[in-house]
Amino acid sequence: VVATTALDRTILAIDNMQAPEIEKTLEKFSGRVKFIKLGLEQYCRYGKKWVQELQDEHQFQLFLDLKFHDIPNTVARAIEGLEGLHVHLLTIHLTGGLEMIRAAQEACKKTLPQAKVLGVSFLTSLGEEDLHQIFHFEAKEIPQRFEALFTLAKQGGIGGVVCSPNEAQIAKKIAPHLITVCPGIRFLDEIATQKQDQKRTADPAWAISNGVDYLVIGRSLTQSERLEERLLELSSYT
Numbered sequence: 001v002v003a004t005t006a007l008d009r010t011i012l013a014i015d016n017m018q019a020p021e022i023e024k025t026l027e028k029f030s031g032r033v034k035f036i037k038l039g040l041e042q043y044c045r046y047g048k049k050w051v052q053e054l055q056d057e058h059q060f061q062l063f064l065d066l067k068f069h070d071i072p073n074t075v076a077r078a079i080e081g082l083e084g085l086h087v088h089l090l091t092i093h094l095t096g097g098l099e100m101i102r103a104a105q106e107a108c109k110k111t112l113p114q115a116k117v118l119g120v121s122f123l124t125s126l127g128e129e130d131l132h133q134i135f136h137f138e139a140k141e142i143p144q145r146f147e148a149l150f151t152l153a154k155q156g157g158i159g160g161v162v163c164s165p166n167e168a169q170i171a172k173k174i175a176p177h178l179i180t181v182c183p184g185i186r187f188l189d190e191i192a193t194q195k196q197d198q199k200r201t202a203d204p205a206w207a208i209s210n211g212v213d214y215l216v217i218g219r220s221l222t223q224s225e226r227l228e229e230r231l232l233e234l235s236s237y238t
C-alpha cells in the first residue's frame with residue numbers, strides 16, 4: 001500500500017461560485033489538490049460540456065456530487081447520460097433503496113468503469129428534529145439507522161458512502177472496503193473560534209485516524225487566509 005497524505009485524499013468542494021471564480025480557484029489549487037467536487041449547482045447552471053472542458057483544462061479528478069434519488073431505471077439512465085465525463089466519484093441517495101443502489105452500480109460499471117458510486121446517508125443539514133419529522137426516528141436510534149443504510153450500500157455493491165466524520169467508523173464496521181468520503185472538516189483554530197456552520201464537524205487529524213478516507217473541504221481552503229499553513233498541515237498526516 002502506498003502511503004498517502006491527507007492532502008492526497010482531500011477533495012476541494014466548489015460551492016457558491018460562478019464560472020470565472022471557479023476558473024481562478026482551480027488555477028490557484030492546481031498541482032496542490034487532486035480532487036475537485038462539483039455539484040448540482042454547477043451542473044444545472046453550466047451543464048455537462050462545461051464540466052468536460054473544465055476538466056480537460058485543469059486536469060483534476062472529478063467528484064460529481066449530483067446525489068441521484070429516483071426510481072432505479074431513471075437513476076440508471078441518468079448515470080448512463082454521464083458517459084464521456086471522466087468521473088471518479090459520483091453520488092446517489094441510499095434512501096432510494098436496494099434496487100436503485102444496484103441499478104446505479106450496474107449502470108456505472110457499464111458506462112463509467114473508472115468511477116465509484118458513493119451512497120449519501122442522511123443529509124448533514126438534517127438535525128434530530130428533522131429526522132423525527134420525516135422518518136419518525138428517535139434520537140437514540142439514529143446510529144442504527146445509519147448502520148441500516150450503510151448495510152444497504154454494502155449489499156448494493158457500491159464503492160463507498162458519504163457521511164459525517166462521526167459516522168465513518170460505523171461504515172467501516174459494516175464493511176471495511178466501503179470508502180468513506182466526509183464533509184464537515186474544520187481546522188482546529190476554526191473549531192476553537194466557532195467559524196463554522198456545519199453541524200457534525202471534525203478536524204483533519206481526528207478524521208484521518210477515525211476511518212475517514214477522503215476529506216471534503218470547501219471554504220476552509222477556498223476562503224482561507226492561511227492556505228499554505230493548512231496545505232502543509234494536511235500533507236503532514238498519513
Ligand code: C5P
Pocket residue numbers: 013014015124125183184185197198199216217218219220
Ligand atoms: O463547509 P465546507 O465549505 O467545507 O463545505 C464542503 C461541503 O460540505 C459542501 O460542498 C457540502 O456538500 C457540505 N456541507 C454540508 N453541510 C453544511 C455545509 C456544507 O454537508 N452545512
